[in-house]
Amino acid sequence: MTFSSPLEILQTVFGFSQFRGEQENIINHVLAGGDALIFMPTGSGKSLCYQIPALLRPGIAIVISPLISLMQNQVSALQQLGIHAATLNSSLPPAEAYRVTQQLRQNQLDILYVSPEKVVTPRFLEFLETTPIALFAVDEAHCISQWGHDFRPEYIQLAILPERFPTVPRLALTATADIPTQHDISHYLALKSAKVFKTSLNRPNIGYRVTLRTSQLRQQLLQFLVQHRGEAGIIYCLKKKTVQSIAQWLSQQGWLALPYHAELDSEIRQHHLQRFLYEEGVIVVATIAFGMGIDKPNVRFVVHLDLPKSLEEYYQQTGRAGRDGLAAEAWMVYGLQELIMLKKIFAAEADNERNRVRKHKLEAMLGYCETTNCRRQVLLTYFGEQFPSSCGNCDTCLEPTATWDGTQAAQKALSCVYRTGQRFGVHYLIEILLGKTNERIKKYRHDRVSTFGIGQDLNAEQWHSVFRQLLAHGFVTIDMNGHGSIQLTEKARPLLRGEHPLYLRKEISLSPKRAKKYHRSLPPMLVDQEKTLWESLRAKRLELAQAENIPPYMIFHDSTLKAMVQYRPLNLEAFSRLSGVGTHKLNRYGSIFIEVLQNHIQQESP
Incomplete structure (x- = not known):
């Protein structure tokens, strides 16, 4: 040519x-x-x-x-x-x-x-x-x-x-x-x-959401997935064991979910990748071993069930959603235990410049999770780009985060860390604040410290939130050379002395009502007649792709199919004006899809 x-x-x-x-x-x-x-x-x-x-x-x-x-x-x-x-x-x-x-x-x-x-x-x-x-x-x-x-x-x-x-x-x-x-x-x-x-790294079609992990993680996941029934997506987990269990559980719940991690046989991994690329509506549950090189444009969601190690990793992985420019979601859950696990991984490595940079990146990741500002602003600022206003397509924009004066609670938590010698983990410290009595507390005589029972105005879940945010803001750190004990940093001193207030974010659970409100911010779904045509076009695309042994998106992207639904071109000249239709594809597939459109219009006619 x-x-x-x-x-x-x-x-x-x-x-x-x-x-x-x-x-x-x-x-x-x-x-x-x-x-x-x-x-x-x-x-x-x-x-x-x-x-x-x-x-x-x-x-x-x-x-x-x-x-x-x-x-x-x-x-x-x-x-x-x-x-x-x-x-x-x-x-x-x-x-x-x-x-x-x-x-x-x-x-x-x-x-x-x-x-x-x-x-x-x-x-x-x-x-x-x-x-x-x-x-x-x-x-x-x-x-x-x-x-x-x-x-x-x-x-x-x-x-x-x-x-x-x-x-x-x-x-x-x-x-x-x-x-x-x-x-x-x-x-x-x-x-x-x-x-x-x-050019701007902003992906305006991706909606960003971060949710606090609860003890009902699987139900949280199911609640999210219901909004994406029949759509392709990726679920990232840190551990191979978690990948296997989540994939198996989702399959039992009726979802087409496949595991992908390094310990799987290479032929199985390749088979699962091929199914993800060549079939519709497949969910891959994976470690970070899965992702680079995935050009599938119609991935509608990316889920993180564990905290990524950096904002680069997070941005790249969430960027696998919505490559066709249509609406997509990036949803992440996280909690204190995930943070402690990652810090342990880093602590096991040598104390060198590279590891210090990695710790800095993890802190930036934490800041993204805990922000009360627009998530897109935080993400783009990290990459050196200024985003002038709220994006309107992340959870903190759609549901502005409520804050509360956590100064006194933070002082109680920090005092408890100090009074117990900075030698204990979060769970134990919370038991002291709540005034729990058990053999361990009695053994160390911590039922006699001044902070014993002074935190009964909050429950255990709220105290976990306080400690997590203190960690995210750098008031405490975790001693990974011991048993994960919480220790004070220099930044804690002025807060303990009451020299400045500290406002913390209120944790809000995502109810089904709130989830639907968020989902409605995305482009509206097709009406019933359009859905019928949409499915007919997808079926024809899949048929052609299977005959040629290629992924369906290599025939046409979803965005091109949606243009067919919208404009309904009934001749080759009109079909050629659709975005994504070049001369080669026009000659090869134009008449085939025009026939599908014509049949649909005939069936619509009374």
Whole structure:
């Protein structure tokens, strides 16, 4: 295929009428031979920034990607658009690897996806020096930073590319990078002189919610899932054991839920991934081993049943929801025990700079959970971006958090920590505050300390909230070298002396009524007749996808199906105007979906 301009490719190949954000500026910069650092959110069209130049610049584009599954998904999606793309990776059978190599030698490919380990091998570099190269694109570039949770040391070796190919433009792209990580990408990839392109990391279609974990966690989860019956989603857990038990329980409750973690047999993991990609309405319950490279655009929700280790991890994982731009939810529950567990993990590691940074990131994660301000503001501020007003699509905006003067309660809690020698955990301290008597309290004679029984104005759950917030705000810390005892910090002294007040957030349980109120803030559901057409279109898409052995979204995204429902195009010219319908897909699928639309209209007629 030959094209005259980026806009022509955008419209005829990808089926979009106009560029978004910085896309056009980035593409023109790369076409002129410039290097670029690109920080754009998931679902904003980062891949177009190298895919379109790849079709216009002479030679082949080399895209460096961290995961085989990610490469294969992107290659399949490009092939559906009629683009000559392939991947070289360790999973390919010898015959397939030979075929791709021959395509390379004969200049039959537009885009080749490879791993960082592959691209820096002497043999492959020598081969590339005999081949015209259009550009190098380093995808998921945050993997180069030691501060990132996806750290890949092989990425650092990519600094050899400008030495071997000084005239070939290079792009580094990521959706997840705080300021230190951005500096690492620039430094280690030798892109200090590259032009930086940043767009807002805001994902306005994602609604953020954080809920306090209760003893009825499974019922909390079920209450949330009822709002998403029949939709695809991901549930993240910290422990493999929790993954297994939640997946099994959900299956018993009638949900299509599959576990995914590192201890599962690789064939089972792959089978569960394939079902998630190729079927509709599948829920994956997973550790963080699941996620990167998941291009499924119609994930409607991401749930965290345990606290992520950082806001980067949280942002990246929640970003797997709503890639198609339609409404999606990110829901998280957390409590004091999850925090203590993560701190124990960090304490078991060496006391070095990297571990101190990780602890700082965990504290930022805590601050996000405990904030009474707009969650989107807190999240974006962490990544160095100012969000000027409340977003209207998070729990603290939709249900402003009530606060109370917790100064006296905090002083009681801190005094109890001090009077007992800073040697005991939260549960024991709460028993003293409530005036409980047991063998342990009698043994240590803590029924005689001045704080015994002074906290009976609050219940145990409320005291847990007080201690959690004191921990989140840095008034106390946890001694992980002992048995998780609570200890005072220097910040506690002025609070104990009454030098300033402390306002704490009131914990509000999410009743079914409140849950429905939140859900109504999302775009309204289709009316009955539209639902019937919607399901007919989805059924046809699934039928075609199964025949071609590809995920349904590679036929058309949900957003394109919804446009069909809204506009009901009954000829190819009208169908071609739908977003996401390029020439290749128009010729291949247009008449098939128009027939579904026509049949539906005939059935509607009296």
